[in-house]
Amino acid sequence: MRVRRMLAAALLLMLAACPNRVIVVNGQEMPVTQANDVARQDLEAVRAEARALAPEPAAEKLLAFASRYRGVPVAAEALHEAGDLLLAAHRPDRAAQTLGTLLTEYPLYPRANEAKYSLALADIGMGRARDGLSTIDSLYTHLPDEKKLQAAAQAAAAAEAAGAIPETVRWMNEVAARSSGDARTQALARAADAVDRLPFVDVAKLRESLPPDAPVQQALAMKLARIQLHLRDYPRAEELAREVFSRWPDGPYAKDAQAIVQRISRLTFVRPNVIGLAVPLSGNYKRWGEAILQGVGVALEGTPGLRLAVRDTRGEPDGAAAALEALALEEGAVVVLGGVTNAEAERAAATAEELQLPFVSLSKQEGLTDAGPNVFQNMLTASAQARALVELAMGRRGMKRFAIMYPQIPYGVELANAFWDEVEARGGEVRAAETYAADRTTFTPLVKDMVGKLYLDERTDFKDTVKEIAQKEKDPFRRRKAIEKARERLDPVTDFDAIFIPDFTKNVRLITPALAVEDVVTQTCLPEEVAKIRKTTGRPDLKPVQLLGGNGWGADPSLFDTVTGQGMRYVRCAIFVDGFFAGSSRPATKAFVEAFEKKYRGPNGEPQVPTILEASAHDAARMARDLIVDRKVQTRAAFRDGLASVKGFKGATGDITMGPKRTPEKELFFLTVDKDGLRELTKDELAGFGAGGP
CATH class of the missing domain: 3.40.50.2300 (Response regulator)
Structure with missing residues (x-):
């Protein structure tokens, strides 16, 4: 099929080049020149009829004429006029078909560039903006001057529809250059709007490629000045801004350009x-x-x-x-x-x-x-505290497993998450995590849950004890009493080396006694006291748990007051970190x-x-x-x-x-509590010894 079309086109071209050839018109053979004269007289009559009709019916008249005189040069004029009428009738599909036929069958048509322009408009009308834009771009310089303004406007619209913003600017610049008055102002405004949507590289390229006197140069220079100001290249921004209000003192950007120069002066x-x-x-x-x-x-x-x-x-x-x-x-x-x-x-x-x-x-x-x-x-930040505490616990004291109790407030959540992340990043494990409302006043249930004393049906040792009691005690009352006593004597499951409490003094004062009530021993720095507890409780394998805290512990020093601090004994041996300690040496x-x-x-x-x-x-x-x-x-x-x-x-x-x-890297203050109250850990204590504490 493609070969046939090529042969047909070649034949038509050959025939068109032979004015003395014979052609059949209305059943009569006659030379092409004679046929063309006859056809032109007929065309004038068709045109007269068409002028009285709407665009699409008028186009039909011309198309019928072109069909009758196919191969006669004047038929090309009819096809061209029909294509334009179909465009006016908002039938770009039929217009494109008609104009395509014209350009294929009559390649020597003298007004081919104008026909191609109409075909470009048809492509744009059918949503093929890039095809239409490409066609206009290729033939623009060959169009008559009276058509160039309209063509430039059509190209700008096509470029915008295709999302080709740099091309939109170029064509709107051409529209502005060929316009005056309000039309020029509107074209420059649309060009400036497009310039504002361009990235730095495209603005710079346009500024260099367009002539120095191009109407859009003013908007391009202003855009570059703003970009350079944003990039903090103040010398270049000032140079461009000065150019704007010097070259175009009455332009729309003169005042803004002067403001940029003044701002740079103040910034520097x-x-x-x-x-x-x-x-x-x-x-x-x-x-x-x-x-x-x-x-x-x-x-x-x-x-x-x-x-x-x-x-x-x-x-x-x-x-x-x-x-x-x-x-x-x-x-x-x-x-x-x-x-x-x-x-x-x-x-x-x-x-x-x-x-x-x-x-x-x-x-x-x-x-x-x-x-x-x-x-x-x-x-001091949460991440700095977490790094310092985990380094002390894991890096210097060999701890690997942790529990966390934290309040549902930004301070507690942020610090708990930072600590948890740091532990896992170092290969450690968080074995238990309990969270609570900031205004909570009773912490025993949370502690029980953390040490496995709340949901006893999950503990094998307790279930085994209950079975033994059931076998020995047949009396329901005695059996119940025995189970209650077993529950009270049940040891806590402290499968962690330390408990981290990122909270403030008020809650620390309530949590630490609750730990003691549930037999969680935290006196890591008192080996004699721990030995005594092992003996009295009959728990030879008892291991004390280190209490750790953030800087919120130091918000109220009364917690560590040896005279008024009623809860001080529950925080003995605890260690918390801070970014400052007024009592430091x-x-x-x-x-x-x-x-x-x-x-x-x-x-x-x-x-x-x-x-x-x-x-x-x-x-x-x-x-x-x-x-x-x-x-x-x-x-x-x-x-x-x-x-x-x-x-x-x-x-x-x-x-x-x-x-x-650009954040400070420094050794934080590690604070602990002894019989005399709050003090800073010494360098020897920080140097690293076992989890037994200072």
Whole structure:
């Protein structure tokens, strides 16, 4: 079939090239030139009839004419006109068929390019936008000038329909170049809308490939300026913005371009001696902001030339963003400290990265530094506590199996999950996990469940005992009493080496006695006491269980008070981790505590004891002070790099080294309880001895 079509096309081409050939028209043989003259007279009559008809019936008249005079050159005109009429009748399928016939059977048709353009419109009408766009693109330069504006508009619409955004911009640019007045304005607006949807690479390519005086160059330059601003290439962004308002001072982007230049000027404005502080000084977290101010006050005291600029965040995301912008753009701070609440931390970090402003967050929220290289963190996190505790328990004391009791609050869930993940990552096992509401007051059922004393039908040893009692005691009353006594004497199943309780003092004070009631022995550091319990209970294989806790244990020191702490005996030998301990003998910690207590007093004149918040703020401010005073950094980039390279900084919260994620790597404070109350574990105790404890 394909061969036949090719032969037919070749024959028609040959015939068309022979004006003296003979052709049969209406049953009469006549030369082609004569037939063409006859056909043209007939065509005029058909055209006259067609003008009185709707487009599709008119097209039918012309198609019938073309069929009668097939092979006669003038028939090509009829097919062309019929195709255009079918387009007007919204019959692109029939138009495409008609125009295809024209271009196949009359390849020497003088207006073939115009016919191809009509065929492209038919393709677009049938949803073949890419085919139509390709056709217009190939013949555009050959079209008459009066058709080019319409063709460019059609090509732009086809490109948009095909999702070819760069081509949409090119063709809308052509429409704008051939238009004036409102039409030009509308074309440029559509082009600008398409430019806004382009990625950086396509914008850059268009800007280079289009002529410098192309109407769309203004939108392309503005788009590139915004992209470079987002990429923080401030010199290039400023260059492009200046071009926009210089070349097109009356254009729609002139004011925005000037605003970019002004913003860059403010972004790059730095006062190397200004430290910014963004903290809540009003609202629910005002006390936190005041504590941070106190810690920073101790760090910067006696340092001439340094200035502290403070802004209130209200403890809210919007407040944090506004505070950082003000400190960067108005004060020119070289670094900002703060962002303490979880609510404001992420927004503060994102704003700092956008401003390319070194920022040290004092929030415990995980993952903050993922915002970018300008974001640092100096606060104890759940993952840091979990790593430290598991390293002590598994790495130094050989423990492998654990139980967890945690409250259904963010602090407890986050810390429990971090601990669990760390245990499993090291090849350990969590044998039991109990969770509870934060306001729970009775913990005995939970402890019973954890040690296998709640659902006794699951314990083989108890079922065997019940069988023995049933065989010996036939009296129901005595049998019941004997079973109750056996239940009371039942040993707990402590198939774990330690119990981790990530909670606060209130619940720890209730949980630990419940453990003792169920015969869970936790005095790991009192071997003589454990030996006595083994003897009195008749449990020679009794193994004490280590109690572990997070920094929430230290929230209320009364738990460890030897005078008023009624529950202290239940937490003897427990170990919990913290990011700061005011009673530490570490030199840097001791020096900070002494300076703080000297500077700040309580309502009755007593020394005010600092917490981890004041200590962490102090260390962040001290690191900033050292970079400014000792290393004399002059730019934010230099400050960022200097902070990232901090190693072995002697801080109140420990010897700080900034890790690869710009979070502090340091030895935390391990605290335990002995007969005299709370104290820090010594280096020898931390060095690693058996699970028997200190």
